[in-house]
Amino acid sequence: MNAPIRPLARELNQLQPFNLADFYKTGHPSMYPAATTKLVANFTPRSAKYAPVLPELFDNKVVWFGLQGFIQQYLIDLFDQEFFRQPRDKAVRKYQRRMDTALGAGAVPASRLEALHALGHLPLEIRSLPEGARVDIKVPPVIFSNTHPDFPWVATYFETLFSCESWKPSTVATIAFEFRKLLDYFARLTGSAPEFVNWQGHDFSMRGMSGVHDAMRCGAGHLLSFTGTDTIPALDYLEDFYDADAERELVGGSIPASEHSVMALRILLTLQRLRRDPAHAGLEEGALRQLAEREVVREFVSQDYPQGMVSIVSDTFDFWNVVTVIARELKDDILARRPDALGNAKVVFRPDSGDPVKILTGYHDDELVRVDGLPARDADGAYTALSGGLRVTEAERKGAVECLWEIYGGTVSAAGYRLLDSHVGLIYGDSITLPRARAILRRLAAKGFASGNVVFGIGSFVYGMNSRDTFGYALKAIYAEVDGEAVDIYKDPATDDGTKKSAKGLLRVEREGDHYVLHQQQTAEQAEGGELRPVFRDGQLLSRQSLAEIRQRLMASWQCPEPGSIRWSVED
Structure with missing residues (x-):
């Protein structure tokens, strides 16, 4: 009996870190001004207008959850396995092949990834509010910034990956x-x-x-x-x-x-x-x-x-x-x-x-x-x-x-x-x-x-019947430094209802009573303070939070109303 015919063996693509993106993200590093040395972005729940919640109980806050798992799985484990621990040519080859065959030979240069590989770590800092915190709508629970002037683009390159991995665990935790x-x-x-x-x-x-x-x-x-x-x-x-x-x-x-x-x-x-x-x-x-x-x-x-x-x-x-x-x-x-x-x-x-x-x-x-x-x-x-x-x-x-x-x-x-x-x-x-x-x-x-x-x-x-729009999650650039000049970045579309208006400049988030409050256009010194604390820098997880801590934080964030105090707006 003849053995089954198998296709010629080839190396599987697997998960290549830089391929986990929209194609349009791959061109953005070249589109930023060449003298850009600093880039900061934030991820924010912008709206609850599509949220399937009860208005009598919903207090315009989302549960922040999933960052630590994302960092460990992708920014540490995957980057180590598929990029930094691989020989340079092999680490870059899959990315270059995908860019050349889809966008045209040379459309996206490999030089940036080669330089990053030589650096030996991901020059990115992530600051975050604690997981299990209930964060007010329009307040960013997390910000990203580069830590090396040669790689400002890392602050925004992983927008697609981070968004698709992060909006839903937080949304489900909220619901x-x-x-x-x-x-x-x-x-x-x-x-x-x-x-x-x-x-x-x-x-x-x-x-x-x-x-x-x-x-x-x-x-x-x-x-x-x-x-x-x-x-x-x-x-x-x-x-x-x-x-x-x-x-x-x-x-x-x-x-x-x-x-x-x-x-x-x-x-x-x-x-x-x-x-x-x-x-x-x-x-x-x-x-x-x-x-x-x-x-x-x-x-x-x-x-x-x-x-x-x-x-x-x-x-x-x-x-x-x-x-x-x-x-x-x-x-x-x-x-x-x-x-x-x-x-x-x-x-x-x-x-x-x-x-x-x-x-x-x-x-x-x-x-x-x-x-x-x-x-x-x-x-x-x-x-x-x-x-x-x-x-x-x-x-x-x-x-x-x-x-x-x-x-x-x-x-x-x-x-x-x-x-x-x-x-x-x-x-x-x-x-x-x-x-x-x-x-x-x-x-x-x-x-x-x-x-x-x-x-x-x-x-x-x-x-499962939710989307990124359930709480309007989006990652946007908010600050840059170009040839020593600071630029407060923001968007405010005239054709929008205000949902897409983004934060502006360096940020600080403070805990004021039961709310997290956003302060925009801060100085560098002011932005170092507040509740957004470093959790990841240069390939290292700086702190760990346990399930027990997160549960305790979440349960302590809300006080049950007195019996009979809620007047339901809908008759059942």
Whole structure:
């Protein structure tokens, strides 16, 4: 048998540091005045006009996160491996080949890279606010400047790379913290345990993100505010770049959980076996399937996972049968489950389709057709929704939380809200947005249920549906020195609404109360002060920040409002 034909072996391109750019960046070093010796740039969140946040909680600040990981991965490790530790000709060859074949031979000279290679390090300084800080919109959390007069262009050359690697972890960390604010507020309002909020936002986003690297960095941003996650690589990232240690601290965690393929296979296999049993002769397919599903759930809670926590996706066929019939029939089995080492013995039911607000909280009376002021029921006992004319069963009118309460009961918090028995709970992870989470929590509170009855899976519909424009991140040059002459650089397009107006000259950022305040057109001496501290210089990371420090800084940056103090502008 002939061996497969393979293409001729050639050296892979890999990640060449200077190729990680837009083509137009490659020509800019030649376009700056030849006598330029100094260049300074800043990276700034310029606007929140497209941000998917709740106005009642958003205070015009973003969470700054991701710089340390970027510096270590790219400016240190990648530069060392693919540039400075390589022979000069090899280090430059891939870049020169790409420029010559795409832009034309000699269009971009190799001399600058050859000189940089001879220097032996990246002559760049980065100053930054601490990661985990919440930075006011229009205030730069980071600035770049060259440290050698022969290489001013390094301050702006990596704009594309830095932007594409940095805007999203910071954006996701910001949105995650907005969820944290919402959940903290309702926990305080309804008397749910504050520590439970750590688990109440759970990262479900990995499968919908733009690759593993995207998922791990954004998943790390989520873990600044929560500990619940299904994005395994995020924990690896935080251990690799943020001094986390899963053996000494809780970086992130999850619980055993089923998916539809598991449930459908086991239910349908059990159904086939039941159908062959003469004892079930005459039962219709639907009834057999319900028996099969009950048996599968029983196996899950009493045999497969007889202790601790387990999550069961419950809408493979009929969610309402699961939470009203099966949950009742298996009550003794569920209550008999043993606690794990942390004292948990909970079965979490997971709906995964339909309207999450209605599934969890049911319908208000004023959302149903009424007669004489009361919801009207037809001959089959169903109601009719005013919106769309949908038929609504009694279980759907109550919602999943109330259905489980009727079976299992629970406790009442100090604030007077009902909490389900600790053996049962609910998680919903299908298209949960901040407005939907707010609606669910408000409606539960209106029915007398505490926020701690539900966990939200936050997926790529929230974390992935963003862009650099979500917070308007941009890197712009702000200062230069040309032949000894200082130039304050800025842009202010007449055709813009002010969003793109950039900072001007050397900068200083000061902490004033709860805000970071930008001071522009500073002297060199003034620019040395303030809160922007050197974190990288000439190829060296100057300081390290741990996940624990960043989490602590972030949590201390916001004070939860008093219960009842928020007046929501939207009725849910």
